[in-house]
Amino acid sequence: MLSSPIPVAVLGATGSVGQRFISLLDNHPWFKVVALAASDRSEGKPYAQACHWVLTDPMPDWAREMPLLPSNPQAMPEVKIVFSALPSDQAKILEPAFAAAGFAVCSNASSYRTESDVPLLLPEVNAEHIQLVRHQRLARGWSGCIITNPNCTSTGLTVALKALDQAFGVKRAFVVSLQALSGAGYPGVPSLDILDNIIPNINGEEEKVEWEPRKMLGRFNGDAIELAQVQISAHTNRVAVLDGHTVCASVELGSFASPQEASEVLRAYQAPEIARGLPSAPQPVIVVRTEADRPQPRLDRLTGGGMSTVVGRVRSDPLLTLKFVVLSHNTIRGAAGGSIYNAELFVSQGLL
Template sequence: MARKVAILGATGTVGQRFIQILNGHPWFEISVLAASERSAGKAYEDACKWRLETPMPDSVRDMTVVNTALKDVRQADDVDFVFSALPGSVAGPIEEEFASEYPVISKASAHRMDSDVPLMIPEVNPEHIGLIEVQRKKRGWRGFISTDPNCSTIQLAITLKALMKFGVKKVIVSTMQALSGAGYPGVPSLDIIDNVIPYIPKEEEKMESETRKILGTFDGTEVHPADIVISASCHRVDVKDGHLEAVYVELEDKPAIDEVKAAFRDFIGEPQRLKLPTAPERPIIVRDEIDRPQPRLDRDAGRGMSVVVGRIREDPIMTIKYLCLGHNTVRGAAGAGVLSAELLFKKGIL
């Protein structure tokens, strides 16, 4: 029997991606769409300016949007769990209210670094699911909050996980991040045309702290961050979708480049072993061409759920360097949330 889901922030860019990915999903069915007070009471097609390439699914066009409040969602329909696409600035107390009754899978930043909240990438740290029981006991909730990382963090952490067997010591990452990562309407056109903006608020701090938590060790009660030094520099560029990152890694071992490529190509996780519906066959795709990956050519690899790696080479200061590319609103946002929910469902937690 399909699990019924509510989407908070359903009219925004990430909310629309959730709807797109969940359309026809074998396990999950959208039952409630929630948004701000100005959208509440309207049919979804009237409340939402649809901005994705694929048409708005017919199944949601006539659904009445409700206010983003627990009582309104509860009254609208039966719900088994909630996807949150709320802005981080408002998500905190709203998600806590919902978590008192429902599981909440959140893309927002508000609770990512809470000590009892999983920061999940299903291929990387599925054992961190154990924090859910810790959280429930601590907070007395029937539900829980599980979070997905920042978009730029996800693709970095997936590639670093594949390298952990060589002993990751230090990481320097420089990002070239797509405009869609700023939401809609995003960056003003006169700021970004013929330009690169060398600052994204709080992005560097998120990459540095989130990656260490994701790659950390869960001891049954808490996560101990990975003993890795990470330095990030983040930049907004004139690309619609697809974050590109230049990554430099110091390793304890000195693997040959062919060994590094094999580690990337051979990497799989729980979603692949369990054959979860949204999981890509290969979490990491290696391109051998000298000029790949590129956002326009590679962001949709694995239906937008694969991370594409290329230009893997030795580095004279660190050990290796490479480029990685991820679709920031699919693997980096809604797709990550749906994949986390699929893993939790398969584990009997949803």
């Protein structure tokens, strides 16, 4: 517990991920939201007036009358950490401005995930990569920094791959995603497109799912990340589910493992020690379901408060080694909750 809460802000506060940040930061033991920012057309309006709240959790009372600020570092001088729910095109411009001005930017946007000096973090997978911010600050001359979390589909998949890679090695993976509507934001996919339908393409998504796990499973050498050699082929699909991304994965392991052995490894997996015990740390990291028809988004997406990864249907694969199903909550673990967990790790390591 800190002696006093750290003042934080949310950029892109009126969107669906911005709302999830506000909900998860309500009564957070380390962070206090003191500023909310949105587009120029909303500047000065009370948050409740400018925001169409879409979450089932109620809007926190403290947020209702908070005036919306411009997305400008000068507008929030008391803030130490900003949580970015900005669209990628805006994040590309605004996030470096905040980092250069001394803010720690914990970003949900994809704009800087591939930069060699920017951590792409899942603390339960690659907590040591947080130290890359030291190199980033030196290289860019920033007093602040940018820390990113991965694509919401990469998230649960990478947690499962990490557990298996640590025990057996992972050579290749073939994955098919069934991605929830909330991943497209609000109002999202038109109803006439998604009802009675599956949309078999999400622009730019397959490339992220094929590349991002390689960075997160890679080795930190002090200055950069050496990408893992695992090969991934991905199909991504939008389905008529509100929350919770499902991935059907087939993997080739470096050494043989039976479904029972793999299930035991997944169930026993623990985060690196420095990522344990933080307020948002998933407990447990991975839940293995043994039922023939689990995980299911409606039943399992809120496991561990939406921060745990749920794996099921672990079985032998006739072409590779194993196949299984992974589920994670895309707007909690895969978005706002992930950024908050990253910020907790950042603070706990004395990097603020």
